[in-house]
Amino acid sequence: MDAFNNFLTGTVTLFSDPVGVLIFFGGVVGGMLFGAIPGVSMLTLAAILLPFTAHLSPEHGIMLFSVIYCTGVYGGAITAILFNIPGAPENAPTAFDGYPMTQNGEAGKAVGAAVMCSAIGGVASCIVMMAATAAIADWAISAFGPPEIFALVFFGLAVAASVGAKSFWKGWLSIMAGLMIAVVGLDPVGGLERYNFDMPYLAAGIHFIPTILGFFAVSEIFVQAEKKATGSYNAPKLSVAFPTFKELWQHKIAVVRSAIIGFFCGVLPGIGATLAAFMGYNEAVRWSKDKEGFGKGKMEGVISSETANNAATGAAMIPLLALGLPGGALTAMMVGVFQMHDMEPGPLVFLNSPDLVWVVFAAMFFANLSILLVGFLEAKTIVNLLRIPFQYLAPLILLLATVGAYAVRGLTIDVVVMFVAGVAGFFLRRSGYSVAGIVLGLILGKIGEQTFAQAMQMLHFEFSGFLNRPIALGLLIAGFITILASVYGAFFKKQPASTGTA
Amino acid sequence: MTVKKYLLNASVALAMSAMAGHAAAECATDSLPASMDGPGGYPERALTMIVPYGPAGGSGQVAQAMAEAVTGLTDVSINRDHKPGGSGTVGMTAYMAAPADGYTVLEHIDDAASAHALDSSKPNPAEDLIPLVTSQITFSQIYIRTEEDRFTDWASFVEWVKAQDGKATIANVSKEGSMERVTMKFITDATGMQIQQISFDKGAPRYGALAGGQVDALFEQPGDVRSFLDAGKFKPILTILKEAPDAFADVPDLVDAGLDFEPLLRFRGFYVNAGAPEDRVEWLKWAFQKAYCQEDYQAYNESKFMTLIDSYRDTDGSKDLITETIGQYRAVYKTMGLEVK
Numbered sequence: 001m002d003a004f005n006n007f008l009t010g011t012v013t014l015f016s017d018p019v020g021v022l023i024f025f026g027g028v029v030g031g032m033l034f035g036a037i038p039g040v041s042m043l044t045l046a047a048i049l050l051p052f053t054a055h056l057s058p059e060h061g062i063m064l065f066s067v068i069y070c071t072g073v074y075g076g077a078i079t080a081i082l083f084n085i086p087g088a089p090e091n092a093p094t095a096f097d098g099y100p101m102t103q104n105g106e107a108g109k110a111v112g113a114a115v116m117c118s119a120i121g122g123v124a125s126c127i128v129m130m131a132a133t134a135a136i137a138d139w140a141i142s143a144f145g146p147p148e149i150f151a152l153v154f155f156g157l158a159v160a161a162s163v164g165a166k167s168f169w170k171g172w173l174s175i176m177a178g179l180m181i182a183v184v185g186l187d188p189v190g191g192l193e194r195y196n197f198d199m200p201y202l203a204a205g206i207h208f209i210p211t212i213l214g215f216f217a218v219s220e221i222f223v224q225a226e227k228k229a230t231g232s233y234n235a236p237k238l239s240v241a242f243p244t245f246k247e248l249w250q251h252k253i254a255v256v257r258s259a260i261i262g263f264f265c266g267v268l269p270g271i272g273a274t275l276a277a278f279m280g281y282n283e284a285v286r287w288s289k290d291k292e293g294f295g296k297g298k299m300e301g302v303i304s305s306e307t308a309n310n311a312a313t314g315a316a317m318i319p320l321l322a323l324g325l326p327g328g329a330l331t332a333m334m335v336g337v338f339q340m341h342d343m344e345p346g347p348l349v350f351l352n353s354p355d356l357v358w359v360v361f362a363a364m365f366f367a368n369l370s371i372l373l374v375g376f377l378e379a380k381t382i383v384n385l386l387r388i389p390f391q392y393l394a395p396l397i398l399l400l401a402t403v404g405a406y407a408v409r410g411l412t413i414d415v416v417v418m419f420v421a422g423v424a425g426f427f428l429r430r431s432g433y434s435v436a437g438i439v440l441g442l443i444l445g446k447i448g449e450q451t452f453a454q455a456m457q458m459l460h461f462e463f464s465g466f467l468n469r470p471i472a473l474g475l476l477i478a479g480f481i482t483i484l485a486s487v488y489g490a491f492f493k494k495q496p497a498s499t500g501t502a
Numbered sequence: 503m504t505v506k507k508y509l510l511n512a513s514v515a516l517a518m519s520a521m522a523g524h525a526a527a528e529c530a531t532d533s534l535p536a537s538m539d540g541p542g543g544y545p546e547r548a549l550t551m552i553v554p555y556g557p558a559g560g561s562g563q564v565a566q567a568m569a570e571a572v573t574g575l576t577d578v579s580i581n582r583d584h585k586p587g588g589s590g591t592v593g594m595t596a597y598m599a600a601p602a603d604g605y606t607v608l609e610h611i612d613d614a615a616s617a618h619a620l621d622s623s624k625p626n627p628a629e630d631l632i633p634l635v636t637s638q639i640t641f642s643q644i645y646i647r648t649e650e651d652r653f654t655d656w657a658s659f660v661e662w663v664k665a666q667d668g669k670a671t672i673a674n675v676s677k678e679g680s681m682e683r684v685t686m687k688f689i690t691d692a693t694g695m696q697i698q699q700i701s702f703d704k705g706a707p708r709y710g711a712l713a714g715g716q717v718d719a720l721f722e723q724p725g726d727v728r729s730f731l732d733a734g735k736f737k738p739i740l741t742i743l744k745e746a747p748d749a750f751a752d753v754p755d756l757v758d759a760g761l762d763f764e765p766l767l768r769f770r771g772f773y774v775n776a777g778a779p780e781d782r783v784e785w786l787k788w789a790f791q792k793a794y795c796q797e798d799y800q801a802y803n804e805s806k807f808m809t810l811i812d813s814y815r816d817t818d819g820s821k822d823l824i825t826e827t828i829g830q831y832r833a834v835y836k837t838m839g840l841e842v843k
Contacts, residue, residue, distance in 0.1 A: 054570075141714030146700075189701050191589055191677030200595035204587020319710070332556070332706075336563060345729065410583050411592070450703065457700045458716065460669055 003130050007365070010358030014063070014366070023060050024363055027067030028370050032378055034068075035075020035087045037400065042072025042088065044407060046333050058341040059356045063363040065334045070313050070367040072330070073273060074118035074375060077306050078382055081110045083397055085217040089208055090273035090309040092439055093281035095216055097294060097301030103234075104297045107383050112242030113299050114306045115375035117255060121307035122368030124259045125266065125314030130361050133350075136315075137322035140267045146454035147466060149268060151475035153448035156275060158479040159282040160440045161486065166432030168490030174434040178441015179448075181206050188450040189457075201413045208443050210405035210414040214421025215435040217401045221394045222426040228390060235390065242376070243299065251303045254284050258304045262311025267319060273312035275447075278440055280308025286482075310371075314364060320345050321357060529795035530814040538788045541781035548579035550606045551772075554593020556586045560726065560806075564638055564770050565609040567802040571793035578789070580607075589613055589677055591624075598625055602775035604782030607634065607790075611770045612681055615824045619831035620679050621843045626828070627773060632783055633820030634790040636771035638803065639813045642685060643738040643753070644672070645720040645727060647712060656739045656754045659719065660693050668696040672719040673711045676701030681766045682721050684834050685742060688763040712736065723768055724750070725807035747810040764830060771820055787817055 014020050034045040046068055053061035076087020081098030094114060101110035128136070144152075161171040184195045185205025196202035227233035258280035265276035284304035285294045294301050320331045338345045343353070350357055385393070405418040425435045455472075459465025466472050551569055555561035562584060569580040585593040590613045600606040614627045625631060646659065653659040663670040675682045686699060700717055702708035705726055712720040713735060720727070720736070730736040738753045742765045746755040756765060772790050774783055793799060794814055803809050815823050835842050 050566075138714075141710045141716075143714075145711065145714065145716035186588060186677075188676055188703060191675075191680070193588070200588065200591050204592045319706075409587065409592070410585055411596070450701075454700050454702065457698055458671060460698065 006354070006358045007130055007362055010355075010360075010362035011366070013059075013355060013359050014362050020060060020063065020359070023056070023064050024067055024366070027064045027363075028071050028367055028374055031068035031071030031367075032075040032371075032374060035072040036078040036378070036382060037087075041076060041404070042068050043330060043333075044404075045072070046330055050333055050336055053337045054341075058338070058343055058353070059359050061337045061341065062334060062356060063360050065330065065337055066317065066360050066364050067367040069316075069330050069334075070122050070310070070364055071371060071374075073309050073313055074114065074122075074306070074371050077114040077118065077302075078111060078378075080216075081114060081302065082107060082383065082385060083217065083393075084220040085397065085401065086212055088273075089212055089439075089443060090277045090312070091305070092212055092216065092274075092436065093277045093305035094302055094309075096281065096305075096436060097296070097298045099220075100295065100297035101299065101302065106241075106297065106299075108241045109243045109247075109299060110302050111383060112376070113248065113302045115371060116243070116248055117258075117303045117307040118310040118375070119368050119371040120255055121259050121262055121310035122313055122371065123365060125263050125311040126361065126365040126368060127314075128263060129314040129317055130365070133318045133322050136267055137318045140319060143471060144268050145469075146451040146458060147469050147472040148475065150448060150451035150455050151466070151472040151479070152265075152268075153275075153444045153451065155475045155479040155482070156279055156282065157441065157444055157448070158482040158486075159286060160278060160437060160444075161483075168486060170431075170433050171437055171486075174428075174437030175441040177433075178438040178443075179445040181211070181438070181442045182445025182449065188446075189453045199413075201411055204409070204411075205446070206417055206442065207408055207414055208439065209408045210418040211421050211442055212439055213401045213405050214418040215425040215439055217397055218418060218422025219425030219429060219435065221398060222422060223429065224390060225394065233390065247299065248303075251300050254300050254304050255307050257283060257287070258307035259311045262308030263315040265308070266312030266315025273309040273316065274443055276312035277305045277309040278444075280304040310368065314368075317360075317364065321349055321360075529800065531791045531795045531816075534788060534792045536792075538785060540785045541779075544782050544785065545578050545605065547605065548581050550600075551580050551582045551609060552593050552597045552600070552606060553582055553584045553609045554586065554590040554597075555611075556584055560638075561609055561611060561770060563806075564802075567799055568609070568637060568772060568790065568793060571796040571799040572789050574796055574798065575793050576789050589680075590617070594625060598630070598775070600775070602777035604774060604778040604786060606775070607786065608773045608775075609770065610773060612766075612768055612827060613677075615827045616679055616681065616684075616831045619828045619842070620835060620840065623843065626824075628821040628824040628828070630776055631773040632776050632778070632787075633815070633817050633824065634772045634774055634783075634787050635794055635817075636769050636815035636820040636823060637790075637794050637799070637813065638768075638770040638806070638808045639811060639815070639823075640723045640725060640768050640808055641765060641811060642682065642721060642723050642742045642768065643750070644689075644740040644742075645712065645722060645730075645736040645738050646718070647715065648734050648737045652718075653739075656759055659739055660695055663695045663697050663718075668698065670695075670719075671698045671700050671717040672721055673702050673708045673717045674699045674721045675708075676703050679831070679835060679838075679840055681768060684831065684838075685766050686721060687834065687838060689740075689742075689761065692761045692763060723807075724810070728807055743811070749807075749810050766827065766830060767823075769815075769823060771815070791816055 014024065030045050031042050035042050046065060049064065053064065056064065073088065073090060076091035077094045077098065080086040080091040080095035082102055084095050084099040086092040086095050098110045098114065101107065157175055161175045184202055186192065186203060187194050193203050224233060261280045261283060262276040265279060266273060281301055281304050284300050285291055288294065288300065316331050320334060335345055401418065402415055405414045408414055428435060466476060551565055553561055553565040565582055569582055573579055585596045590610060594610065594614060597606065597608040608631065610627060617624045618626045627633065646653065653662040674686060677683065690697060700711065702711065708720065709727060709730060711717045713730065724731065727736055738750060740759055741750050741753045741755045743755050744757055744765065746753055774786050803813060832842055
């Protein structure tokens with residue numbers, strides 16, 4: 001009851017302050033727009049705004065960033081669906097089925113499903129966040145150490161190997177390619193340079209954002225350009241018909257499952273929304289009776305990914321606010337906002353600044369709700385971008401993707417990486433490999449290697465140490481069972497492990 | 503919630519408040535002229551500051567605070583260009599490739615000195631660059647959880663670790679040869695402790711590992727774990743200085759603990775290419791050194807526990823600090839068996 005009263009107080013404080021209301025709506029619209037514009041993201045907006053937050057009150061500064069976080073994660077789904085360009089890594093699985101839906105003339109339904117499920121995932125996680133932040137944060141850091149996170153990554157990779165490729169081997173080879181790319185740069189144990197071929201810029205590793213832009217956006221433009229050149233290009237059919245309530249209700253289990261997965265992944269420091277989205281999607285494939293339909297335009301794919309990544313936003317605020325532990329780039333910037341006001345996120349924030357906490361909680365709740373309203377209005381407008389002829393749209397997307405790749409670190413090599421990934425993706429997709437698998441291998445490979453090294457150090461380099469950690473053991477067993485099941489499916493049931501063409 | 507009220511919650515913070523008053527009374531560069539004309543109309547456009555780390559970390563924040571202080575003092579804008587990765591290698595490489603015309607400056611930390619100590623082909627911050635100012639110098643501590651009952655202070659910690667036969671753990675950074683790793687080698691050599699260091703690249707998972715009980719102790723600088731100290735979640739059991747500052751007077755320092763080695767310091771500063779025109783360098787030195795004493799910058803340093811020891815070095819002082827640090831690292835790298843190029 002206290003939480004509800006605090007929420008009401010936060011809501012009144014938020015909406016009784018005209019400046020606060022202005023900042024709230026600015027954050028809602030800004031997050032959606034920057035999330036939706038190909039080549040830039042909510043991180044771009046946050047980086048631009050970071051210095052200016054020094055001139056805002058702490059409440060307004062943190063509230064602005066948390067609102068941008070909620071709506072930016074949703075905004076990235078729009079470009080993933082319409083142009084196969086995930087606005088952020090956490091929107092990548094949304095493109096697996098969202099973009100084929102667009103090609104099938106169901107762009108409106110895909111965007112509508114993303115709007116609805118982003119809001120549901122976000123609101124659900126906000127409610128849990130408001131009810132039990134401190135308790136969940138303490139549980140997460142004590143129950144989940146490096147061995148558990150490594151086991152979770154292993155499980156995620158095992159499931160992902162069966163997603164998107166045309167065969168068992170091509171699925172695993174795709175994952176392995178991603179893992180190989182992940183080892184370029186500094187090793188996570190001794191900080192030694194690996195596979196950088198004496199190129200200092202490669203010491204920073206291959207960043208996943210230019211890789212995603214290359215594999216998804218650039219390769220897609222090449223694919224469409226080839227179709228245009230060979231006369232087989234069909235412009236996507238424009239549709240603004242949103243899904244009916246009945247259609248959405250049919251996926252209620254996927255929504256609940258993805259919300260739980262998203263929340264769980266989001267609450268782990270350093271893991272966050274990306275793994276949440278991939279896990280949400282993978283589990284949807286795993287539990288579906290129509291596995292073959294995924295990757296070809298199945299609404300459940302969009303629903304699972306978008307519910308999970310938005311559910312991770314509220315969850316990611318838990319370790320940030322309760323412990324001062326940011327889960328990703330945007331929450332790390334929020335630490336910067338706190339510090340600019342001589343504050344540190346962490347246990348004392350609840351004690352010393354309850355007003356701030358509850359204004360932020362209320363703002364996140366209403367930001368997720370506003371995705372429903374503003375998101376529908378925005379989606380009705382932005383779907384019309386599909387009217388732009390391909391020959392004008394493609395160079396624009398390439399330009400924005402180039403800017404986006406360069407903007408990550410201000411390095412020309414990231415633009416080169418993007419185009420190399422684009423060309424590689426073009427040929428790999430033709431050959432039935434999964435570019436999604438490569439990207440997932442890259443993202444999870446970095447986390448997995450680091451946590452494996454930490455786990456081995458903690459367990460004194462004895463694998464048997466995993467036996468004493470029930471959660472890690474359970475996840476490892478689940479991963480091995482998944483691999484065995486996919487081997488069985490590939491070699492004994494005489495049917496391809498294919499679930500799509502992403 | 504005001505900053506003052508926030509600080510009242512911890513005894514350490516109270517000590518800080520007292521020191522802040524002292525710092526406001528006099529500052530290292532008060533004697534520099536209040537204004538200085540740039541040579542020949544320089545700077546005619548905004549400066550660029552390359553920052554080899556992300557915007558949210560310690561380097562990103564000090565870069566922002568200093569850039570704003572310089573701009574407030576001179577009305578010259580500074581664009582920050584973050585180039586993270588490779589423990590500062592990427593930013594340094596990008597900086598050395600930029601024109602040496604005095605329009606591009608660099609923020610860097612002591613990692614640049616240790617990188618040169620290990621591999622002399624990497625730029626020497628005291629020779630290939632001109633330090634404009636070192637504006638943050640801090641020290642490290644060993645932390646345990648406040649609620650810890652297996653050990654409660656440095657002496658009982660050492661005893662407990664020795665009894666674990668190498669199975670005790672401490673969260674630390676990953677980079678071999680870094681200030682943190684070298685200091686831990688000093689400590690383990692001096693005490694005879696065997697302790698497994700767990701490699702964490704980023705701060706948040708490192709602090710979470712101690713808070714969640716995944717590791718037994720943590721190596722860190724006080725400004726980075728201030729929220730945990732203020733909240734009473736962590737407590738320092740060893741200050742890695744020969745004489746502990748007043749704010750940590752009750753925490754054993756190296757002398758108290760009987761550890762005989764020269765402590766390595768974490769420092770952050772601002773540099774310009776040694777090939778930049780001399781008159782422009784002089785103006786930059788004035789701007790950055792004078793900005794150090796700007797009220798906002800001092801307030802920022804206080805909030806980050808950066809006034810507990812003397813955090814300021816001018817150009818010559820910075821060169822001495824860097825050169826001494828490189829010598830210390832070279833000596834210890836040889837004893838560690840690392841290949842010094």
